[in-house]
Amino acid sequence: MSRAPLVAILDDEPEIRRMLALALEEAGFQTTAFGRATEFEAALKRRAPDVCLVDLGLPDRDGLAVVHRLALESGAAIIIVSGRAQVQDRVTGLELGADDYIIKPFDPAEVVARVRARLRKGRAESVPATQTAHFSGWTAHFDRYLLVAGDGAEVAFSHAEGEVLRLFLESPRRLISRAQMQESLGGAAGESFDRAMDVRISRLRTKLGEDPRNPTLIKTIYGAGYIFLGEVEWR
Structure with missing residues:
Protein backbone atom coordinates (compact mmCIF):
# COMPACT_ATOMS: atom_id res chain seq x y z
CA MET A 1 0.00 0.00 0.00
CA SER A 126 7.36 10.79 -13.94
CA VAL A 127 5.69 8.36 -16.35
CA PRO A 128 8.67 8.25 -18.77
CA ALA A 129 11.26 5.76 -17.51
CA THR A 130 14.05 8.05 -18.65
CA GLN A 131 15.05 11.05 -16.60
CA THR A 132 18.08 11.99 -18.73
CA ALA A 133 18.14 13.89 -22.02
CA HIS A 134 21.14 14.54 -24.27
CA PHE A 135 21.23 17.55 -26.60
CA SER A 136 23.81 19.82 -28.22
CA GLY A 137 26.67 18.67 -26.00
CA TRP A 138 24.60 18.88 -22.82
CA THR A 139 23.07 16.23 -20.57
CA ALA A 140 20.02 17.15 -18.48
CA HIS A 141 19.48 14.99 -15.39
CA PHE A 142 15.90 15.68 -14.30
CA ASP A 143 16.16 13.39 -11.29
CA ARG A 144 19.02 15.53 -9.93
CA TYR A 145 18.06 18.93 -11.38
CA LEU A 146 21.46 19.13 -13.05
CA LEU A 147 22.87 20.14 -16.43
CA VAL A 148 26.25 18.63 -17.39
CA ALA A 149 28.28 20.15 -20.21
CA GLY A 150 30.51 18.18 -22.55
CA ASP A 151 33.59 19.12 -20.51
CA GLY A 152 31.96 17.87 -17.32
CA ALA A 153 31.02 21.29 -15.91
CA GLU A 154 27.82 21.10 -13.87
CA VAL A 155 25.03 23.68 -13.65
CA ALA A 156 22.05 23.25 -11.33
CA PHE A 157 18.55 24.21 -12.40
CA SER A 158 15.42 24.72 -10.34
CA HIS A 159 12.26 22.63 -10.38
CA ALA A 160 10.45 25.44 -12.22
CA GLU A 161 13.23 25.83 -14.79
CA GLY A 162 13.23 22.06 -15.24
CA GLU A 163 9.53 22.10 -16.12
CA VAL A 164 10.20 24.55 -18.95
CA LEU A 165 13.31 22.70 -20.14
CA ARG A 166 11.47 19.36 -20.20
CA LEU A 167 8.64 20.94 -22.19
CA PHE A 168 11.14 22.06 -24.83
CA LEU A 169 13.09 18.81 -24.90
CA GLU A 170 9.94 16.70 -25.28
CA SER A 171 8.85 18.77 -28.29
CA PRO A 172 12.02 19.71 -30.21
CA ARG A 173 11.66 21.69 -33.45
CA ARG A 174 8.01 22.38 -32.74
CA LEU A 175 6.52 25.79 -32.00
CA ILE A 176 5.25 26.04 -28.42
CA SER A 177 2.83 28.91 -27.91
CA ARG A 178 2.28 30.81 -24.67
CA ALA A 179 -1.16 29.20 -24.44
CA GLN A 180 0.38 25.73 -24.73
CA MET A 181 2.94 26.57 -22.07
CA GLN A 182 0.24 27.81 -19.72
CA GLU A 183 -1.85 24.68 -20.32
CA SER A 184 1.12 22.35 -19.76
CA LEU A 185 2.72 24.13 -16.83
CA GLY A 186 -0.39 25.37 -15.05
CA GLY A 187 -0.95 28.69 -13.36
CA ALA A 188 -3.20 31.57 -14.31
CA ALA A 189 -2.65 33.09 -17.74
CA GLY A 190 -1.76 36.75 -17.81
CA GLU A 191 1.08 39.19 -17.32
CA SER A 192 2.56 37.47 -14.26
CA PHE A 193 2.69 34.08 -16.02
CA ASP A 194 4.22 35.59 -19.17
CA ARG A 195 6.89 37.43 -17.20
CA ALA A 196 7.70 34.35 -15.14
CA MET A 197 8.16 32.31 -18.33
CA ASP A 198 10.38 35.01 -19.85
CA VAL A 199 12.61 34.93 -16.79
CA ARG A 200 12.80 31.14 -16.64
CA ILE A 201 13.69 30.94 -20.32
CA SER A 202 16.28 33.70 -19.93
CA ARG A 203 17.88 31.80 -17.06
CA LEU A 204 17.91 28.56 -19.03
CA ARG A 205 19.62 30.34 -21.92
CA THR A 206 22.25 31.71 -19.56
CA LYS A 207 22.88 28.29 -18.04
CA LEU A 208 23.21 26.79 -21.53
CA GLY A 209 25.73 29.47 -22.52
CA GLU A 210 23.43 31.04 -25.08
CA ASP A 211 24.07 34.51 -26.55
CA PRO A 212 21.02 36.45 -25.28
CA ARG A 213 20.98 38.56 -28.44
CA ASN A 214 21.15 35.56 -30.77
CA PRO A 215 20.23 32.29 -29.02
CA THR A 216 20.69 29.17 -31.12
CA LEU A 217 18.81 26.59 -29.03
CA ILE A 218 15.74 28.30 -27.57
CA LYS A 219 14.47 30.70 -30.21
CA THR A 220 11.77 33.28 -29.66
CA ILE A 221 9.22 33.49 -32.45
CA TYR A 222 7.79 36.93 -31.75
CA GLY A 223 4.03 36.96 -31.47
CA ALA A 224 3.88 33.15 -31.64
CA GLY A 225 5.95 31.50 -28.91
CA TYR A 226 9.20 29.55 -28.68
CA ILE A 227 10.92 26.72 -30.51
CA PHE A 228 13.77 24.46 -29.36
CA LEU A 229 16.15 23.76 -32.25
CA GLY A 230 18.47 21.10 -30.83
CA GLU A 231 18.46 17.37 -31.51
CA VAL A 232 17.35 15.47 -28.40
CA GLU A 233 17.96 11.90 -27.31
CA TRP A 234 16.34 10.45 -24.18
CA ARG A 235 18.05 7.57 -22.39
Missing part, protein backbone atom coordinates in the same frame (compact mmCIF):
# COMPACT_ATOMS: atom_id res chain seq x y z
CA SER A 2 1.54 3.32 -1.06
CA ARG A 3 1.91 6.03 1.56
CA ALA A 4 -0.14 9.20 1.46
CA PRO A 5 1.76 12.18 0.03
CA LEU A 6 3.44 14.37 2.63
CA VAL A 7 2.76 18.12 2.61
CA ALA A 8 5.12 20.35 4.63
CA ILE A 9 3.61 23.63 5.87
CA LEU A 10 5.81 26.61 6.76
CA ASP A 11 3.84 29.52 8.21
CA ASP A 12 4.41 31.62 11.32
CA GLU A 13 0.67 31.85 12.12
CA PRO A 14 -0.48 28.86 14.25
CA GLU A 15 -4.10 29.19 13.11
CA ILE A 16 -3.08 29.04 9.44
CA ARG A 17 -0.98 25.95 10.13
CA ARG A 18 -3.87 24.24 11.93
CA MET A 19 -6.38 25.15 9.23
CA LEU A 20 -4.17 23.88 6.40
CA ALA A 21 -3.21 20.71 8.24
CA LEU A 22 -6.85 19.88 9.04
CA ALA A 23 -8.03 20.43 5.46
CA LEU A 24 -5.17 18.43 3.96
CA GLU A 25 -5.45 15.54 6.42
CA GLU A 26 -9.21 15.31 5.82
CA ALA A 27 -8.34 15.04 2.10
CA GLY A 28 -6.03 12.09 2.78
CA PHE A 29 -2.62 13.78 2.95
CA GLN A 30 0.02 13.53 5.64
CA THR A 31 1.19 16.88 6.99
CA THR A 32 4.01 18.34 9.01
CA ALA A 33 3.97 21.99 10.06
CA PHE A 34 6.55 24.54 11.17
CA GLY A 35 6.55 28.15 12.32
CA ARG A 36 10.22 28.87 11.63
CA ALA A 37 12.43 28.25 8.60
CA THR A 38 15.28 26.75 10.65
CA GLU A 39 13.01 23.99 12.01
CA PHE A 40 11.50 23.42 8.56
CA GLU A 41 14.89 23.05 6.84
CA ALA A 42 16.21 20.73 9.54
CA ALA A 43 13.16 18.47 9.16
CA LEU A 44 13.61 18.31 5.37
CA LYS A 45 16.97 16.63 5.90
CA ARG A 46 15.23 13.78 7.72
CA ARG A 47 12.30 13.29 5.34
CA ALA A 48 11.59 14.84 1.97
CA PRO A 49 8.01 16.09 1.47
CA ASP A 50 6.10 15.82 -1.79
CA VAL A 51 4.76 19.38 -1.58
CA CYS A 52 5.89 22.42 0.41
CA LEU A 53 3.50 25.24 1.32
CA VAL A 54 5.63 28.28 2.16
CA ASP A 55 4.61 31.64 3.63
CA LEU A 56 6.87 34.57 2.72
CA GLY A 57 6.56 36.46 6.03
CA LEU A 58 8.75 34.37 8.33
CA PRO A 59 10.30 35.46 11.65
CA ASP A 60 13.78 34.05 11.05
CA ARG A 61 14.38 33.97 7.30
CA ASP A 62 13.38 35.68 4.07
CA GLY A 63 10.62 33.47 2.66
CA LEU A 64 11.79 34.06 -0.91
CA ALA A 65 15.26 32.82 0.02
CA VAL A 66 13.67 29.66 1.44
CA VAL A 67 11.72 29.16 -1.81
CA HIS A 68 14.85 29.63 -3.93
CA ARG A 69 16.84 27.14 -1.87
CA LEU A 70 14.03 24.60 -2.04
CA ALA A 71 13.84 25.01 -5.82
CA LEU A 72 17.56 24.33 -6.18
CA GLU A 73 17.93 21.52 -3.64
CA SER A 74 14.56 19.78 -3.40
CA GLY A 75 12.43 17.85 -5.82
CA ALA A 76 9.26 18.85 -3.98
CA ALA A 77 6.59 20.99 -5.59
CA ILE A 78 6.59 24.47 -4.02
CA ILE A 79 3.43 26.50 -3.45
CA ILE A 80 3.73 29.95 -1.90
CA VAL A 81 0.84 30.89 0.42
CA SER A 82 1.18 34.58 1.21
CA GLY A 83 -0.65 37.79 1.97
CA ARG A 84 1.55 39.62 -0.52
CA ALA A 85 -0.84 40.21 -3.40
CA GLN A 86 1.18 42.50 -5.69
CA VAL A 87 1.93 41.19 -9.18
CA GLN A 88 5.66 41.74 -8.62
CA ASP A 89 5.61 39.55 -5.51
CA ARG A 90 3.94 36.76 -7.46
CA VAL A 91 6.35 37.12 -10.36
CA THR A 92 9.38 37.11 -8.06
CA GLY A 93 8.16 33.98 -6.28
CA LEU A 94 7.68 32.15 -9.55
CA GLU A 95 11.01 33.40 -10.88
CA LEU A 96 12.79 31.99 -7.84
CA GLY A 97 11.33 28.54 -8.41
CA ALA A 98 7.83 28.33 -6.93
CA ASP A 99 5.34 26.25 -8.88
CA ASP A 100 2.23 28.10 -7.74
CA TYR A 101 1.18 31.12 -5.66
CA ILE A 102 -1.91 31.38 -3.46
CA ILE A 103 -2.91 34.72 -1.93
CA LYS A 104 -4.24 35.02 1.63
CA PRO A 105 -7.02 34.95 2.68
CA PHE A 106 -7.83 31.69 0.93
CA ASP A 107 -10.36 28.88 0.99
CA PRO A 108 -8.66 25.71 2.35
CA ALA A 109 -10.44 23.73 -0.37
CA GLU A 110 -8.56 25.73 -2.99
CA VAL A 111 -5.23 24.87 -1.37
CA VAL A 112 -6.16 21.17 -1.35
CA ALA A 113 -7.13 21.39 -5.03
CA ARG A 114 -3.86 23.11 -5.94
CA VAL A 115 -1.84 20.50 -4.05
CA ARG A 116 -3.67 17.69 -5.83
CA ALA A 117 -3.09 19.41 -9.20
CA ARG A 118 0.66 19.69 -8.58
CA LEU A 119 0.89 16.02 -7.56
CA ARG A 120 -1.10 14.90 -10.63
CA LYS A 121 1.26 16.88 -12.81
CA GLY A 122 4.28 15.41 -11.05
CA ARG A 123 3.00 11.86 -11.60
CA ALA A 124 2.37 12.61 -15.27
CA GLU A 125 5.94 13.88 -15.64
